[in-house]
Amino acid sequence: MPSPSDSYIHIHHKNTDLYSLQELPESHTWTNINDNTLTYNNSEKGSNVNVPVIDLNDPNASKLIGHACKTWGVFQVVNHGVPLSLLDDIELVGLTLFSLPSQQKLKAARSPDAVSGYGLARISSFFPKLMWSEGFTILGSPLQHFRQLWPHDYNKYCGIVLQYDETMKKLAGKLMWVMLDSLGITKEDLKWAGSNSQFNEASAALQLNSYPSCPDPNRAMGLAPHTDSTLFTILYQNNIEGLQVKHDGSDGGSGWVTVPPLPGSLVINVGDLLHILSNGFYPSVLHRALVNRTRPRFSVAYLYGPPAHVEICPHAKLVGPSRPALYRPVTWDEYLGIKAKHFNKALSYVQLCAPSISNVCLM
Numbered sequence: 485m486p487s488p489s490d491s492y493i494h495i496h497h498k499n500t501d502l503y504s505l506q507e508l509p510e511s512h513t514w515t516n517i518n519d520n521t522l523t524y525n526n527s528e529k530g531s532n533v534n535v536p537v538i539d540l541n542d543p544n545a546s547k548l549i550g551h552a553c554k555t556w557g558v559f560q561v562v563n564h565g566v567p568l569s570l571l572d573d574i575e576l577v578g579l580t581l582f583s584l585p586s587q588q589k590l591k592a593a594r595s596p597d598a599v600s601g602y603g604l605a606r607i608s609s610f611f612p613k614l615m616w617s618e619g620f621t622i623l624g625s626p627l628q629h630f631r632q633l634w635p636h637d638y639n640k641y642c643g644i645v646l647q648y649d650e651t652m653k654k655l656a657g658k659l660m661w662v663m664l665d666s667l668g669i670t671k672e673d674l675k676w677a678g679s680n681s682q683f684n685e686a687s688a689a690l691q692l693n694s695y696p697s698c699p700d701p702n703r704a705m706g707l708a709p710h711t712d713s714t715l716f717t718i719l720y721q722n723n724i725e726g727l728q729v730k731h732d733g734s735d736g737g738s739g740w741v742t743v744p745p746l747p748g749s750l751v752i753n754v755g756d757l758l759h760i761l762s763n764g765f766y767p768s769v770l771h772r773a774l775v776n777r778t779r780p781r782f783s784v785a786y787l788y789g790p791p792a793h794v795e796i797c798p799h800a801k802l803v804g805p806s807r808p809a810l811y812r813p814v815t816w817d818e819y820l821g822i823k824a825k826h827f828n829k830a831l832s833y834v835q836l837c838a839p840s841i842s843n844v845c846l847m
């Protein structure tokens with residue numbers, strides 16, 4: 485996997501062993517978590533409050549995906565072709581990793597200037613309270629860190645990560661074309677997909693997330709609200725609820741909607757770079773993860789982006805007199821730097837014009 489560099493401010497590892505705490509410490513106590521949750525379902529006033537589930541083999545997949553990206557910024561896919569055994573395998577890597585003793589995990593701690601390794605959510609520096617989770621980021625080969633974690637078994641776990649990465653890369657390339665097709669962009673319109681149009685040079689990172697069961701889940705936050713800086717993210721979640729997306733309902737209301745874990749499905753969420761490429765037609769989705777009292781939760785995010793040298797900008801086909809380019813060109817690397825500094829305001833730092841008042845430039 486090629487590597488976008490990253491300059492997220494490093495939080496010193498506080499080494500709080502979340503697995504052993506009987507009470508929620510003040511340092512992890514959040515307020516107002518359950519405000520603003522959209523709880524009504526299909527039979528009630530909001531008729532469309534379920535995240536779309538799309539069969540990738542459906543002949544209408546492109547249209548359905550386009551509609552989901554526009555109205556939700558997120559959807560789940562089934563019939564994606566990823567073997568369930570591989571999802572089990574990557575979950576096993578995560579569970580084995582996170583159940584190691586703290587001292588062992590800290591041997592593979594993410595160092596201040598690095599992207600890869602074990603640690604707290606890197607967005608922690610933007611919040612006054614800590615999150616009820618731990619993570620492990622893999623950029624490039626996991627070999628060095630896995631050797632530190634498992635001096636005898638590292639080969640087995642490296643093999644699974646490699647296979648997961650290869651499989652996700654293929655699926656991501658396929659999804660990328662379906663999404664582009666839904667925007668009216670063809671293979672001739674996009675040079676950086678490479679000579680065989682397979683996005684061979686695309687960049688990606690893998691993020692393993694662990695959310696231990698929590699003594700006071702209504703006042704704890706697994707992963708705070710954020711958008712991903714990716715083109716899109718492919719997320720596998722185990723069968724425990726926790727992921728929520730912010731959604732504007734058709735009745736004008738807006739709130740958090742749970743993305744229910746469906747066996748074997750994968751969640752695809754639009755990231756900031758697709759938001760830019762689509763000139764705002766496919767908005768990146770704000771999402772967060774909650775925790776619960778009894779069941780540990782686990783997820784793996786495949787964070788997919790363009791090759792390092794490629795500047796992403798609104799595609800010419802989506803720009804016109806009535807809709808000028810809303811964002812300036814930016815590489816993933818540069819955008820990660822902006823995100824590291826400005827977090828959820830990053831998009832507005834590359835914005836050229838206000839979306840609704842099309843001719844008035846802001847910056």
Ligand SMILES: C=C1C[C@]23C[C@@]1(O)CC[C@H]2[C@@]12CCC[C@@](C)(C(=O)O1)[C@H]2[C@@H]3C(=O)O
Binds near residue numbers: 606689711823
């Ligand atoms: C490529 C990357 C995207 C990411 C920052 C990173 O360098 C590696 C981890 C990614 C992740 C995963 C959890 C949420 C997120 C916002 C974060 O803090 O780290 C994303 C970053 C991102 O998409 O901006």
Ligand SMILES: O=C(O)CCC(=O)C(=O)O
Binds near residue numbers: 712726772784
């Ligand atoms: O655990 C989840 O459901 C969300 C994880 C996530 O948003 C991420 O890794 O970027």
Ligand SMILES: [Fe+2]
Binds near residue numbers: 712
């Ligand atoms: Fe995310």
